[in-house]
Amino acid sequence: MTDLENRIAQFRKMASDDPDNELGHYRLGQLLMENKQFDQAVESFKRTLELSPQFSKVFQLLGKTLLESGKKEEAATVLKKGWGVADERGDKLPRDEMGKMLVEMGESLPESKRPAQTAAPAGGGGFPCKRPGCQQGSSARKLPAPPFKDEFGSKVFENICADCWTDWLRNYSIKVINEMRLDLSTERGQAEYDRHMLEFLGLEN
Ligand SMILES: [Zn+2]
Numbered sequence: 001m002t003d004l005e006n007r008i009a010q011f012r013k014m015a016s017d018d019p020d021n022e023l024g025h026y027r028l029g030q031l032l033m034e035n036k037q038f039d040q041a042v043e044s045f046k047r048t049l050e051l052s053p054q055f056s057k058v059f060q061l062l063g064k065t066l067l068e069s070g071k072k073e074e075a076a077t078v079l080k081k082g083w084g085v086a087d088e089r090g091d092k093l094p095r096d097e098m099g100k101m102l103v104e105m106g107e108s109l110p111e112s113k114r115p116a117q118t119a120a121p122a123g124g125g126g127f128p129c130k131r132p133g134c135q136q137g138s139s140a141r142k143l144p145a146p147p148f149k150d151e152f153g154s155k156v157f158e159n160i161c162a163d164c165w166t167d168w169l170r171n172y173s174i175k176v177i178n179e180m181r182l183d184l185s186t187e188r189g190q191a192e193y194d195r196h197m198l199e200f201l202g203l204e205n
Contacts, residue, residue: 055133
């Protein structure tokens with residue numbers, strides 16, 4: 001088995017052991033896509049969206065995968081819906097990527113449902129959480145303080161809402177450690193853990 005196939009097997013197990021874990025389905029979809037198993041990747045992304053319908057980046061990947069497997073019409077439908085979700089949530093990057101794909105396909109962009117932007121950001125809105133799939137919307141709150149004293153801590157503080165951070169700590173970090181059988185005392189285990197954390201939080205770059 002190649003390394004990629006190994007990781008696919010790992011995540012397939014994670015997704016079937018814990019079928020309501022959006023993270024498992026999402027990563028499985030990405031790996032299947034990388035391995036050009038497009039039909040299976042489509043299934044994983046669809047499942048992710050059932051669990052987390054606001055996860056705008058998944059629409060982008062699902063649209064791309066559908067295009068790769070020649071399902072242009074379905075791709076357009078998915079991308080238009082995803083564009084709307086991303087636009088409403090203010091997920092600028094996935095929205096623009098999906099917009100670009102739609103234009104390349106010769107499709108028109110859906111109408112934006114957002115109120116016209118004023119020059120200054122409107123006050124009173126929620127904290128602009130960057131986590132893909134954040135469900136908090138306008139009720140998102142900033143963490144009271146950075147969770148760590150280093151650069152990563154301030155990155156989380158500036159970009160991630162309090163609920164998403166708690167969700168990572170209480171739920172997903174434990175899942176990742178258990179299901180991936182990570183040994184955090186090793187450098188490899190720690191690196192793998194960090195990678196999952198950055199992916200979950202949408203802070204890869
Ligand atoms: Zn959030």
